[in-house]
Amino acid sequence: MTMLSDTDTPSSHALLSYTDRVAVMWQDFLLLVGRVLLGWIFLFYGWGKLGNIAGYAATFPGRGLAEWMAYVAVPAEFLGGLFLIFGFATRYTVLVLLFFMIVASFSSHAFWSVPDAQRGNQGAHFWKNITIFGGLVVLFVTGAGRISIDRILSRRG
Numbered sequence: 001m002t003m004l005s006d007t008d009t010p011s012s013h014a015l016l017s018y019t020d021r022v023a024v025m026w027q028d029f030l031l032l033v034g035r036v037l038l039g040w041i042f043l044f045y046g047w048g049k050l051g052n053i054a055g056y057a058a059t060f061p062g063r064g065l066a067e068w069m070a071y072v073a074v075p076a077e078f079l080g081g082l083f084l085i086f087g088f089a090t091r092y093t094v095l096v097l098l099f100f101m102i103v104a105s106f107s108s109h110a111f112w113s114v115p116d117a118q119r120g121n122q123g124a125h126f127w128k129n130i131t132i133f134g135g136l137v138v139l140f141v142t143g144a145g146r147i148s149i150d151r152i153l154s155r156r157g
Contacts, residue, residue: 035085044081064107109125
């Protein structure tokens with residue numbers, strides 16, 4: 001684990017930077033935890049759709065999407081979650097999942113275009129997706145960390 005050195009820039013004013021050393025000491029483990037938590041939602045919901053992609057695809061026209069897109073979306077969702085958890089091709093996986101999240105958010109959770117009775121539920125899902133989007137952006141910047149397949153593969157490259 002990397003220690004914060006005198007040359008590293010603290011995250012804030014000295015009075016607000018007491019956690020910097022802890023964050024640096026635990027960064028690889030915490031990146032693993034973050035990847036597992038982010039990846040789990042994609043793995044879980046992707047797995048649930050794998051057994052009936054045709055049934056899921058039948059819902060796509062009602063969302064303004066072509067049915068064939070389900071045959072791309074479901075494997076992308078499932079494999080994307082799996083890849084995040086293991087830290088494999090992390091930045092590429094994040095890009096795929098960011099695209100997936102944009103399409104899903106605006107096609108399936110367009111809270112501004114649903115009846116009032118559904119607005120709260122769809123709004124919650126939309127903003128949950130935006131929050132996940134933020135986590136994916138952070139993961140794109142940081143990479144998978146040392147506890148990952150990416151790290152193992154980088155040693156062999």
